[in-house]
Amino acid sequence: xxxxxxxxxxxxxxxxxxGTAPTTAPLNVVIQPQAIFSVLxxxxxxxxxxxxxxxxxxxxxxxxxxEVEVRSAFAVGHSEAEDQVEVDMEYHKQMLALHLKANPxxxxxxxxATASELNTFSALIQNFYSGQGDGxxxxxxxxxxxxxxxxxxxxxxxxxxxxxxxxxERAADSAAFxxxxxxxxxxxxxxxxxxxxxxxxxxxxxxxxxxxxxxSLERAIEEVLSMVDRVSRYVESVIDEETPxxxxxxxxxxxxxxxxxxxxxxxxxxxxxxxxxDVLVVSYLANTVRTQMELSTRLATAQLTLGSGVGAEGPSxxxxxxxxxxxxxxxxxxxxxxxxxxRA
Amino acid sequence: xxxxxxxxxxxxxxxxxxMKIIKHCSQTFPSTATGGxxxxxxxxxxxxxNTFPFPVVExxxxxxxxxxxxxPAAAAPRAKANAAYSAEMIRMLREVxxxxxxxxxxxxxxxxxxxxxxxxxxxxxxxxQLNERTVALVHDVSRSSQGxxxxxxxxxxxxxxxxxxxxxxxxxDLQKSNLRHPDIFEELPVKLHNSHLIxxxxxxxxxxxxxxxxxxxxxxxxxxxxxxxxTSTLTPNFDNLSLSIDPFLEKNCDLLLDSIETHNTEVNNYxxxxxxxxxxxxxxxxWKQKRAQENASxxxxxxxxxxxxxWQRLFKLPAEPSRLESMLNTRQVDQYARxxxxxxxxxxxxxxxxKGNLLPNETSN
Numbered sequence: 168x169x170x171x172x173x174x175x176x177x178x179x180x181x182x183x184x185x186g187t188a189p190t191t192a193p194l195n196v197v198i199q200p201q202a203i204f205s206v207l208x209x210x211x212x213x214x215x216x217x218x219x220x221x222x223x224x225x226x227x228x229x230x231x232x233x234e235v236e237v238r239s240a241f242a243v244g245h246s247e248a249e250d251q252v253e254v255d256m257e258y259h260k261q262m263l264a265l266h267l268k269a270n271p272x273x274x275x276x277x278x279x280a281t282a283s284e285l286n287t288f289s290a291l292i293q294n295f296y297s298g299q300g301d302g303x304x305x306x307x308x309x310x311x312x313x314x315x316x317x318x319x320x321x322x323x324x325x326x327x328x329x330x331x332x333x334x335x336e337r338a339a340d341s342a343a344f345x346x347x348x349x350x351x352x353x354x355x356x357x358x359x360x361x362x363x364x365x366x367x368x369x370x371x372x373x374x375x376x377x378x379x380x381x382x383s384l385e386r387a388i389e390e391v392l393s394m395v396d397r398v399s400r401y402v403e404s405v406i407d408e409e410t411p412x413x414x415x416x417x418x419x420x421x422x423x424x425x426x427x428x429x430x431x432x433x434x435x436x437x438x439x440x441x442x443x444x445d446v447l448v449v450s451y452l453a454n455t456v457r458t459q460m461e462l463s464t465r466l467a468t469a470q471l472t473l474g475s476g477v478g479a480e481g482p483s484x485x486x487x488x489x490x491x492x493x494x495x496x497x498x499x500x501x502x503x504x505x506x507x508x509x510r511a
Numbered sequence: 512x513x514x515x516x517x518x519x520x521x522x523x524x525x526x527x528x529x530m531k532i533i534k535h536c537s538q539t540f541p542s543t544a545t546g547g548x549x550x551x552x553x554x555x556x557x558x559x560x561n562t563f564p565f566p567v568v569e570x571x572x573x574x575x576x577x578x579x580x581x582x583p584a585a586a587a588p589r590a591k592a593n594a595a596y597s598a599e600m601i602r603m604l605r606e607v608x609x610x611x612x613x614x615x616x617x618x619x620x621x622x623x624x625x626x627x628x629x630x631x632x633x634x635x636x637x638x639x640q641l642n643e644r645t646v647a648l649v650h651d652v653s654r655s656s657q658g659x660x661x662x663x664x665x666x667x668x669x670x671x672x673x674x675x676x677x678x679x680x681x682x683x684d685l686q687k688s689n690l691r692h693p694d695i696f697e698e699l700p701v702k703l704h705n706s707h708l709i710x711x712x713x714x715x716x717x718x719x720x721x722x723x724x725x726x727x728x729x730x731x732x733x734x735x736x737x738x739x740x741x742t743s744t745l746t747p748n749f750d751n752l753s754l755s756i757d758p759f760l761e762k763n764c765d766l767l768l769d770s771i772e773t774h775n776t777e778v779n780n781y782x783x784x785x786x787x788x789x790x791x792x793x794x795x796x797x798w799k800q801k802r803a804q805e806n807a808s809x810x811x812x813x814x815x816x817x818x819x820x821x822w823q824r825l826f827k828l829p830a831e832p833s834r835l836e837s838m839l840n841t842r843q844v845d846q847y848a849r850x851x852x853x854x855x856x857x858x859x860x861x862x863x864x865x866k867g868n869l870l871p872n873e874t875s876n
Contacts, residue, residue: 199534200530201527201530201531201533201534203712204526204527204530204531204709205527205531207527207706207708207709207712208525208527208560208561208706208708209607210708211706211707211708212607212608212609213608214608222607238534239531239534241607242607242609243607244606244607255606258603258606261599261603262603265596265599265600265603268566268596269546269563269564269565269566269567269596270564315708320711320715321708321711321712321715351716354537355656356533356534356536356537356540356652356655356656357530357533357534357537359533359655359656359657359659359660360529360530360533360655360660361530362659362660363529363659363660363703364526364529364530364703364705364709364713365713366703367526367703367704367705367710368705368710368713368714372704373704373705373706373707373710374523374702374703374704374705375702375703376700376701376702376703377659377660377661377662377663377701377702377703378659378660379659379853380657380659380853380854380856380857381853381856381857381860382659383659384752384857384860384861387752388752391752428869430869432869432870435866435869435870436866436870439862439865439866442756442862443859443862445756445757445760446756446760446855446858446859446862447855447859449760449763449764449851449855450851450852450855452767453763453767453847453848453851453852454848454851454852456767456770456771456844456848457844457845457847457848460770460774460840460841460844460845461692461841461845463774463778463841464691464692464834464837464838464841465691467682467781467834467837
């Protein structure tokens with residue numbers, strides 16, 4: 168998404184006394200998907216008459232301040248009129264406090280708006296967020312705009328600001344927004360979640376169910392097959408001289424093919440047999456344990472049908488001894504199995 | 512409530528909630544993470560639209576040896592401080608038009624080990640104190656890292672609720688109520704749901720540059736540095752093609768062994784109880800016989816009879832240990848076994864596929 172390239176120029180600062188101005192050193196913004204999702208969700212929940220909504224961004228800053236990771240976001244109510252803007256600062260403070268309680272490691276990093284437009288109000292709010300005291304000072308505040316106009320692409324941009332203006336009064340409600348590069352990054356853990364979410368992207372009702380292991384395996388295999396198909400189609404068309412050949416592509420494919428392991432058939436056979444045995448044995452044992460446990464609980468609680476009229480104590484002793492034996496058996500077998508596994 | 516609403520049949524989770532839960536759970540992994548969920552109940556489908564994590568109260572260093580609360584996060588949902596926290600949070604969320612209706616809580620799990628007293632007590636608290644129509648979402652971090660997202664929704668069955676309320680878990684009660692381990696939880700199907708904006712966002716993510724693809728790269732280096740070589744887009748997650756079997760099986764065996772040990776302890780407890788009970792019963796019988804003899808001799812001597820039911824005061828029968836723990840344990844083992852089954856079904860497939868590929872001669876004849 169970040170196709171823009173950036174050139175950062177140092178520029179003279181505005182009429183703010185040195186030392187109070189936030190640094191305008193270039194920085195990298197990393198956005199995690201849940202932050203974007205929060206912004207989009209907030210955009211959907213805006214009041215009918217609102218053009219855009221704003222909120223606070225939270226995240227972490229790298230030690231030298233050159234990278235900001237936006238981890239989460241929360242909405243802040245605000246209203247814009249012709250000539251004035253009102254942001255619910257009290258709300259922002261309370262929510263921030265609540266949020267920090269649960270995520271002590273995250274700090275305030277900036278704010279977002281759901282329109283690409285930058286105007287005077289943006290500058291005002293930006294100055295609040297980057298100010299001293301409650302703001303991000305001495306670090307620059309990140310301003311993220313996510314355009315959510317219907318019928319157009321979502322456009323995300325990140326900015327930091329520099330003070331601008333001739334006098335101190337003018338500087339309070341103006342700011343020079345400097346675009347900064349950003350990237351969307353997600354961890355290993357998010358991958359499976361995003362994949363499941365992406366499954367719903369083509370569905371009419373925009374929903375998908377959580378898939379089981381085997382289903383997702385099936386999908387992954389289908390995906391690989393279609394990729395192999397695509398590549399072989401390309402290779403065929405190159406051989407038929409329909410598509411221009413590319414050395415780079417050929418090299419790349421060769422490299423990929425070279426990744427196929429060269430192993431002795433006997434080794435494979437051995438490894439395969441070892442592992443398949445492990446897998447099946449564990450599965451078998453797990454199910455045995457399950458059955459035994461179920462049996463044991465059933466016997467312990469369902470003895471009334473055995474001895475009619477006999478007190479509950481009588482037969483249960485016998486049953487429990489049997490349970491006990493069952494339990495010991497189970498205890499022994501998986502242990503053996505584990506040693507087997509360690510060997511393999 | 513005037514009319515009886517339809518029972519909850521399904522849970523629909525917004526993409527935002529999924530991502531937030533994943534983030535919170537994986538951040539705190541391997542310790543447990545919990546949080547609250549808010550949403551709406553529409554015709555038997557519980558729509559979960561937002562979530563917030565519960566703060567973990569940091570245990571001060573000096574109380575390190577205090578074993579009273581080994582895992583504060585696991586108990587967080589029913590802690591008093593958090594009730595205030597979540598009430599406050601929900602009030603704040605209402606101001607920005609979020610659904611301000613607590614519909615349950617979520618917890619993280621590791622390899623499906625979520626069937627324990629903490630979860631039961633939390634969910635019991637939610638279903639009995641706050642709102643009957645609440646669910647517990649369980650996100651299994653380790654299973655999700657293997658490829659497919661594992662997010663499940665559970666409720667306590669009404670039968671179990673009734674039994675838990677009165678703590679009726681002696682074997683006699685269980686015989687009467689016919690409560691079994693599959694009856695503890697009701698699992699609700701989970702559906703993921705995206706808003707329009709998120710749908711369009713994901714579409715945009717997946718095709719970053721559709722026009723530039725026609726050009727062939729001039730060199731290998733260019734190809735490798737091109738946006739296509741970077742796997743930054745959402746597209747497929749091939750983690751579930753990987754063949755690491757042993758760690759998963761090992762972990763599962765460990766967990767199973769733990770369960771078996773719990774089972775043994777429970778059985779031993781019960782046996783102990785029975786031995787003590789038997790001994791007491793014997794004593795009582797001996798006492799009764801003695802009293803009967805005494806009374807018989809007194810009757811012949813025309814003396815007033817001694818009361819025969821005094822043994823109830825003299826002897827105390829031990830209380831029967833609760834069967835709840837072993838029931839939960841059985842449910843847990845059940846969970847593990849199913850998990851292993853599902854893993855085995857996919858991994859055997861993969862293994863045969865690899866064998867078939869690496870030994871092509873084998874498959875042809």
